[in-house]
Amino acid sequence: MGQNLAVSNPSSIEETAWELFETGSYEEVIEIAKKNPNHAFLNHLSGIAGFESGSECEINYFLKGSSVLTPLLEAYLLKEAGKLREAAKKFHSYFKSSSVPIAYSTLRTGILVSENAVDFKTVLDLISVYKTRFSDDSFCKAEFFSNYHLRSYKEAIQVFAENAKRLSEERDVMGALGLALVYIGKFDEAKSVLEKIPGYEELPTFDEKKKNSPKR
Numbered sequence: 222m223g224q225n226l227a228v229s230n231p232s233s234i235e236e237t238a239w240e241l242f243e244t245g246s247y248e249e250v251i252e253i254a255k256k257n258p259n260h261a262f263l264n265h266l267s268g269i270a271g272f273e274s275g276s277e278c279e280i281n282y283f284l285k286g287s288s289v290l291t292p293l294l295e296a297y298l299l300k301e302a303g304k305l306r307e308a309a310k311k312f313h314s315y316f317k318s319s320s321v322p323i324a325y326s327t328l329r330t331g332i333l334v335s336e337n338a339v340d341f342k343t344v345l346d347l348i349s350v351y352k353t354r355f356s357d358d359s360f361c362k363a364e365f366f367s368n369y370h371l372r373s374y375k376e377a378i379q380v381f382a383e384n385a386k387r388l389s390e391e392r393d394v395m396g397a398l399g400l401a402l403v404y405i406g407k408f409d410e411a412k413s414v415l416e417k418i419p420g421y422e423e424l425p426t427f428d429e430k431k432k433n434s435p436k437r
Contacts, residue, residue, distance in 0.1 A: 235262055242266055243324045247274035261286025267295045272297045273326050289321055296331070305338035313343045316350050325355065332360055341367035358384055365394060374401040393419060 227370050232258065241249045247270035254267030265288050285381070292315045299308035312331035314416040315321055327349055344367040348360045361384035368377035381388055388394045395418050402411035 234260075236265055238266055239322060239324075242270055242326075245326070247271070247272075247276070251276070258272050259286075262288040262290060265290035268294050269327065271296055272301065273330070279328075293321070293327060296334075300330070300334050303306075303332055306340060308337040309335040309340040309343045313340075313346060316347055323350070323354065328354075329359075332363060336363055336367075339370075345371075358387060361387060362391065364393060366397065369397050369401055375402045377401050378405075 234253065236276045238250050238253050241247075241253070250263075250270040254263040257263050264285060269290065292311060296311035296315060299305075299311055309331075312334060316323060316328060316331055328347065330346060332347045332351065335341075335347060344363055348364050348367075351360060361380060365377050365380045365384070365388060368374075368380060378398065378401055381394065395414060399411045399415035399418070402408075402414060404406050
């Protein structure tokens with residue numbers, strides 16, 4: 222665990238709790254915190270564990286004190302309150318810091334919340350953090366569509382090229398890819414992509430797409 226728990230001189234109990242959290246042993250994290258009611262870090266971690274596990278949480282219990290996890294816990298509370306855009310900003314602020322503990326589950330939650338908040342810039346920033354820590358392509362579709370919705374069409378096309386094996390079976394991705402190619406003026410490539418989509422005949426004609434594409 223060592224490298225992920227980026228706090229000054231973490232105690233052995235903090236390290237143990239963090240390791241349990243990283244492996245999804247949320248109930249054990251909560252039990253450790255209950256035995257240490259005055260330990261702010263453990264209380265905050267138990268609150269986050271409660272949200273990740275979907276268990277009922279006593280909010281007043283784990284909000285006491287201040288720790289490196291305070292901003293992250295605040296992000297979860299905003300998420301639970303339905304304030305997704307505020308939560309996305311809080312997640313972004315937390316994960317962009319170089320001295321905070323980061324787990325797969327918390328970063329995944331931050332990315333999903335940002336998607337739901339339609340905050341595509343934050344999605345891309347958090348995926349960038351994700352890529353520095355994990356080597357899988359779990360969020361390549363989110364990365365593709367975030368670039369697409371931000372009108373970064375060349376970047377979206379590049380993401381597709383890097384993940385074509387995974388994304389080429391996704392009808393919505395292929396449709397967006399075809400349109401992205403139209404928007405950058407690659408009409409022949411766009412036509413080749415769009416014509417392969419099942420039900421393509423039901424879509425507006427290619428000539429209509431070409432005519433209505435924005436001038437770039």
